[in-house]
Amino acid sequence: MTMLAETFPSAERLCAMHLDDADTSPGGESENSAAMSPEVTAKNRRIRERAERLGFELLQMAGSLGAMSAYDACDLHVGYECHAHLYLLSTRSPSVLIAEDARGVGFNYTLGVGGVTGFVRAQPAVDHARKTHTSGYCTSLQELALAPPAIDVHVKVREFLEEELATGFRRYVGLSAYLDETYEQVMRPFIRSLP
Numbered sequence: 001m002t003m004l005a006e007t008f009p010s011a012e013r014l015c016a017m018h019l020d021d022a023d024t025s026p027g028g029e030s031e032n033s034a035a036m037s038p039e040v041t042a043k044n045r046r047i048r049e050r051a052e053r054l055g056f057e058l059l060q061m062a063g064s065l066g067a068m069s070a071y072d073a074c075d076l077h078v079g080y081e082c083h084a085h086l087y088l089l090s091t092r093s094p095s096v097l098i099a100e101d102a103r104g105v106g107f108n109y110t111l112g113v114g115g116v117t118g119f120v121r122a123q124p125a126v127d128h129a130r131k132t133h134t135s136g137y138c139t140s141l142q143e144l145a146l147a148p149p150a151i152d153v154h155v156k157v158r159e160f161l162e163e164e165l166a167t168g169f170r171r172y173v174g175l176s177a178y179l180d181e182t183y184e185q186v187m188r189p190f191i192r193s194l195p
Contacts, residue, residue, distance in 0.1 A: 001050060005056075012057070013055060013056045014056060016071075016079070017058070018083065021041040023045055024060055068083070071093075077093065078096045079098060080097070089179060090179060092176055094164065097114060098153055113171045114172065116156045116160060117150065118149060118150055121147060
């Protein structure tokens with residue numbers, strides 16, 4: 001967020017939170033995930049506080065498909081949320097997805113543009129118990145040791161953005177046609193096949 005605030009000092013900046021935590025969920029409810037844990041709630045609180053200090057407007061978008069319309073006025077998305085990434089690309093706006101898990105890596109591999117891996121594949125020999133929740137959140141230091149955060153991700157994103165801004169986002173040329181073709185040939189038939 002600091003890098004984005006420095007790179008785009010006069011831009012209107014939004015910080016969208018796509019999952020509720022114990023601070024933001026009415027009644028403290030969420031899908032079966034670790035989002036309600038004290039550790040995740042504290043992390044999200046620090047993110048919201050930092051975003052506000054840097055001049056970002058906070059958006060709580062959990063559980064509301066209509067909230068995605070907040071992205072309609074955005075010229076650029078940078079973040080971890082796969083749904084926001086695909087939404088921005090579908091509106092023909094550039095997006096940079098910081099992959100934090102296999103889903104993000106898959107999106108970046110499939111689309112071939114606008115992706116940065118936000119973790120390091122450390123894979124140490126660590127024994128840990130099976131997760132009791134469905135969230136991709138790391139809930140222990142042992143889990144985090146399997147794929148620790150890349151500490152230079154902000155540098156990679158800045159370099160990517162500088163090049164794309166200088167070239168008019170040339171890497172994104174052809175992506176709209178690919179998305180349209182995939183929708184028509186794959187997604188539409190799949191959706192129509194549902195009962």
